[in-house]
Amino acid sequence: MKLIRDFAVILACLLAGKAIAALLPFAFPASIIGLLLLFTLLSTQIIGLDWIHDGGQLILRHMALLFIPVAAGLLGYADVLSAGLGFILVAAITGLVLILLVVGRLYQRMMS
Numbered sequence: 001m002k003l004i005r006d007f008a009v010i011l012a013c014l015l016a017g018k019a020i021a022a023l024l025p026f027a028f029p030a031s032i033i034g035l036l037l038l039f040t041l042l043s044t045q046i047i048g049l050d051w052i053h054d055g056g057q058l059i060l061r062h063m064a065l066l067f068i069p070v071a072a073g074l075l076g077y078a079d080v081l082s083a084g085l086g087f088i089l090v091a092a093i094t095g096l097v098l099i100l101l102v103v104g105r106l107y108q109r110m111m112s
Contacts, residue, residue: 002054002055003054003055003058005051005055006051006052006053006054006055006056006058007055009038009047009051009052009055010038010052010055010056010059013034013035013037013038013041014030014031014034015034016033016034016037017030017031017032017033017034017035017036017037018030018033018034020033020037021033038052
């Protein structure tokens with residue numbers, strides 16, 4: 001019964017996120033809105049962590065299985081990915097370096 005309650009709370013936040021996303025005049029991922037809603041509910045302690053802990057742990061334990069269909073789908077676009085591999089690598093490395101620089105700079109400012 002506890003897992004059903006855990007999943008019900010997580011699903012309710014997702015459905016609320018979908019409803020909010022449908023009302024917005026611009027496109028925004030409903031799952032992100034639901035995640036922010038769940039974070040807000042947990043941060044304000046409207047719902048307790050024990051309400052979703054076991055269900056969240058179960059989802060995290062099996063998260064690797066959820067990525068298998070995505071990886072298999074990408075194999076169908078191997079030719080497209082290989083054609084743009086250079087651009088993908090440059091974008092990934094540039095993003096990584098920029099993130100490291102910004103986080104490093106913020107950390108230095110916070111510590112001084």
